[in-house]
Structures are given as structure tokens and as C-alpha cells.
Amino acid sequence: MRIVIVGGGIIGAALADRLARGAGAAEVTLVERDRPGAGTSGASFAWLNANDPDDPAYHCLRVAALGAWRRLAGEFGDPAWFRIAGNTAWATADPAKELLADRVARLAALGYPAALITPDRLRELEPSLRPPAAGAVIAHYPGEGHVHGPDAVRALADRARSAGARLIGGTAATRLNLRGGRVTGVRLGTDDDLDADLTVCAAGRHSPALLATAGLGLPLVDAEAPGSPAPGLTAFTGPGPALLNGVVHSPGVDLRPVPGGGLALEAADLDDATDLATPAAALDRGAAELLDRARALIPALTAPVETVHRCVRPLPADGFPLVGPQFPGLYTAVTHSGITLGPHLADLIAADLRGGEPALAPYRPDRAAGAAAW
Ligand SMILES: Cc1cc2nc3c(=O)[nH]c(=O)nc-3n(C[C@H](O)[C@H](O)[C@H](O)COP(=O)(O)OP(=O)(O)OC[C@H]3O[C@@H](n4cnc5c(N)ncnc54)[C@H](O)[C@@H]3O)c2cc1C
DSSP, X not given: OEEEEEOOSHHHHHHHHHHHSSTTOOEEEEEESSOTTOSGXXXXXXXXXXXXXXSHHHHHHHHHHHHHHHHHHHHTSSOTTEEOOOEEEEEOSTTHHHHHHHHHHHHHHTXXXXXXXXXXXXXXXXXXXXXXXXXXXXXXXTTOEXXXXXXXXXXXXHHHHHTTOEEEESOOEEEEEEETTEEEEEEETTSOEEEOSEEEEOOGGGHHHXXXXXTOOOOBOOTTSTTOSSEEEEEEEOOOSOOOSSEEEOSSOXXXXXXXXXXXXEOHHHHHTOOTTXXXXXXXXXXXXXXXXXXXXXXXXXXXXXXXXXXXXXXXXTSSOEEEEEETTEEEEEOSSHHHHHHHHHHHHHHHHHHOOGGGGGGOTTTTTTOOOO
């Protein structure tokens, strides 16, 4: 079976890797208009978690995704780009304190590793942090972790290539080709046609533009709208001594380690203030603010910010993954929390292509319309 995957982010790279290997491997071509990891996946905060108890089925999907990451990373040895080193979070004011304690109780009731801890325990886990104010509610999730998106995507794309997948980089798929009522592949920016038995749209936030070339839509939040929640802000500091073990969510800034000793930084309020019209100078001011907050939390942090990203979420309108056949010859795989979900979705999609995967039933792209897709 010839499969063309459009988009070399975590979703496309994990899927190319999965489909190119093992018994019944497909003839896979991955088309990426830039280089693997150049999109959202390469600039994401990339916290691996199932830290959302609101929808038990989705929570279970995410728990399974953490297991898939452990297995996948194990196949790469002990890669520096993957760590299950836990996540600590704390709140110092009401109602955030009650909300955090409630979240821990609900996650623990679901059997998820989550507990409230003392300031002394936080100091043992993350000795570089300035202690939170007295009276803080502190949570610890030992089963959570992080990946470094650019390295993980590259590793997956490279392994897919070693298994025989073809990578076409630096060339966009400019349209889906239609013949006889089905998608038959893509037209490339070079004007060449790439034929396929199945085309997978894994173009992240750019998926609606690609699908529109065949008259199809996808219910994603409009990233272009002023104040859209899709765009966010992340910043990465340069290398230095390792200052954190795991992911940290403090009231003013979220942080995670980067291989080589850097830190990835984000903050909810600065994320909310970022949209596609935010000028570059304002992004730089946001990054400087992130660094100030990080330094207030970690006195030993001296490294400057090295890169600043306007990082845009492919954000389904209802928040849940959009994964499944969308038209004859066409399969769509677009999701938020794609870093957490990518490898598990790749396994589920492989099963889906063999004959239908019930775990994906709630996440079909046509669920809003309630119609059967193929
Ligand atoms: C600020 C922020 C923080 C986040 N934090 C987390 C987190 O902590 N944990 C988590 O799990 N998730 C997080 N996410 C979400 C996660 O990063 C995304 O869901 C995930 O990266 C999406 O991966 P993707 O492969 O679908 O998209 P992308 O990584 O964007 O990949 C799509 C690729 O397709 C290519 N492309 C697009 N159009 C074409 C075309 N026509 N032809 C060829 N190539 C094309 C692009 O160049 C791109 O490389 C965060 C997102 C943001 C913005």
C-alpha cells in the first residue's frame, strides 16, 4: 500500500515511523514543506501528561499515550530528548489552591499517580527552586514527563527513513489530487504529482488549508482570529548547568528541562496575550518577562533566552483529537496535545488501517456532522 503523509511534525513523523516498520509495512512517503519538527512540535512546551480528569475516556487515551511513549523511547535506548521525571505544580492563592487540591483528588481517584506533597519534598525533588510561599498547595505527578520536540521528531523521521520511508523535505503539498471520487495523492510545490492509495493529512494547524483544496473542512479553532487561543508563546534558554529534574508549573511560569541544560518556558497569561498579529518586538518582551519570572524562581539561572516562538496549536473546536477517514483515499490526523498523544495515535491509526480501531470512534473528524465518513 502506498501511503503519503503530509506534515513532518510529531504526528506525521510518529506515523511514518510506525507504518514503515514491521510486518505488512507500507510504502511510506513523508512530505514536509520545511524540515521535520519545523512546525508546532519543534517549539512546543511538550509536557507529557494525562493531567485532565474531566473526560474519563480521554483521560484513559492519554494514560495509554504515556505508556506508548515509554515503550517507544525504550526502543531508542535512553534518549536525552525523553524523560519521565515527574511534574510539580503549586498554587498560593484562592481559588487556585482549592482547584489544585480537587484536581489531585480526582486524578488519584482515577488511579493516576497524583499526590499533595510538603515543601520539604518539593525541595528534594527540585533543589534549585526558591520555595513557594507558606501555605501553598503543592502537587506532584511522578508519572508525567517531557520530550524535546525537535529531537524527538528528528529521531522518528530518521528511523522511518532507515526503515525505507521516503522523506521529501523543503517541498509543500500544494493540493490534494482527486480522481474518480477519491483522493489519489498530492500535487507537490515542484508541480510533480505523488500518487498514493491513501493520503494522510497530518499538517497540524495548516490542515484546513490542505483539505480545502478538495473542498473539505475541519473544525479547528481559527488561529487567525484576533485573540485566538490557538497561538501561544514559548521561549528556550541557552545551555547551562542542569537546573531542573522534571516539569514545573509555578503560579507565574511553567518550565521544563531541555537537553544540554537549557529550559523551555511558558506562562498562561503571556500565552493568552499572543495571537498572530502580535509583533515580534512584543514576543521578545514576553520572552524577557518569562526569563525574569524563571530567574525569580531559580536564582542559579543565568543563561539568556536563545529562541522565542509564536507557537500555534492545531486546536480542534471541541478540544478532542480529529482522527480518521475523511473522504475516500484520505485520512486525517490532527490534534491538540499532539506531543503527548503522537506515538499512541500512530499505533491506533495503524490498527485502524488494518480494520477499524474502536478506541478512535469518539474522535472521528466528522463527529460534528454525525455522518459516516467512508
Ligand atoms: C504553546 C504550546 C504549548 C503546547 N504544550 C503542549 C504540551 O505541553 N503537551 C502536549 O502534548 N502538547 C502541547 N502542545 C500541542 C502540541 O505541540 C501539538 O498538538 C503538536 O505539536 C501538533 O503536532 P503536529 O504534527 O500535528 O503539527 P506540527 O508539528 O505543526 O507539524 C505539521 C507539519 O506539517 C507541515 N506542513 C503544513 N502544511 C504542509 C503542506 N501543505 N505540505 C507539506 N508540509 C506541510 C508543517 O511545516 C509542520 O512541520 C502545545 C502547543 C502550543 C502551541
